Amino acid sequence: AQSVSQHNHHVILSEAASLELGCNYSYGGTVNLFWYVQYPGQHLQLLLKYFSGDPLVKGIKGFEAEFIKSKFSFNLRKPSVQWSDTAEYFCAVTHASGGSYIPTFGRGTSLIVHP
Amino acid sequence: GAGVSQTPSNKVTEKGKYVELRCDPISGHTALYWYRQSLGQGPEFLIYFQGTGAADDSGLPNDRFFAVRPEGSVSTLKIQRTERGDSAVYLCASSSPGNREQYFGPGTRLTVT
Numbered sequence: 001a002q003s004v005s006q007h008n009h010h011v012i013l014s015e016a017a018s019l020e021l022g023c024n025y026s027y028g029g030t031v032n033l034f035w036y037v038q039y040p041g042q043h044l045q046l047l048l049k050y051f052s053g054d055p056l057v058k059g060i061k062g063f064e065a066e067f068i069k070s071k072f073s074f075n076l077r078k079p080s081v082q083w084s085d086t087a088e089y090f091c092a093v094t095h096a097s098g099g100s101y102i103p104t105f106g107r108g109t110s111l112i113v114h115p
Numbered sequence: 116g117a118g119v120s121q122t123p124s125n126k127v128t129e130k131g132k133y134v135e136l137r138c139d140p141i142s143g144h145t146a147l148y149w150y151r152q153s154l155g156q157g158p159e160f161l162i163y164f165q166g167t168g169a170a171d172d173s174g175l176p177n178d179r180f181f182a183v184r185p186e187g188s189v190s191t192l193k194i195q196r197t198e199r200g201d202s203a204v205y206l207c208a209s210s211s212p213g214n215r216e217q218y219f220g221p222g223t224r225l226t227v228t
Contacts, residue, residue, distance in 0.1 A: 104160070107157045
């Protein structure tokens, strides 16, 4: 069974600081990778995804993530965070084939950005 | 367009009671997923529908949990003899045919007292 680890459970930053949230997964096959975000009071929404091709993926709101296959990692980055980035961030992994694309989620990272 | 909707948004019930949670997916989305999210955790898969049939129900924790999708659109998650440990946010997501992206609803917060 695959698993997803998000090592940072709580992160507190000041505005303009750089952000990197770790995500590691355990699965030997081909994977699809996702980062979801949940803003306070809102539902989960897709931030960015990786299916194939360029391992550096650009998402919405200035976020990016890099897939490093040898490290089984898909870390999320943003060079300069804003107060509005305060949210829960979830990394998710699915098998790249099989049809069901049922994701396994990490436990999430709570990000608080102070103005 | 309309997103995934879930009703009720909050449900408080007593231990031992029966509850139904409803999910209305995005129109045209054939795949529908139910998840459970406990406090401080990520969503945990429960069941996946492709059309009307449950293609994978391996995540249902026990036989008190059941879900249906009789017409391939709206789905209902049913929990019998609720226990305090069932308290969580129940999320629904849908996706279009062949699409690996899922669109999530706002969830139903279930509290069992």
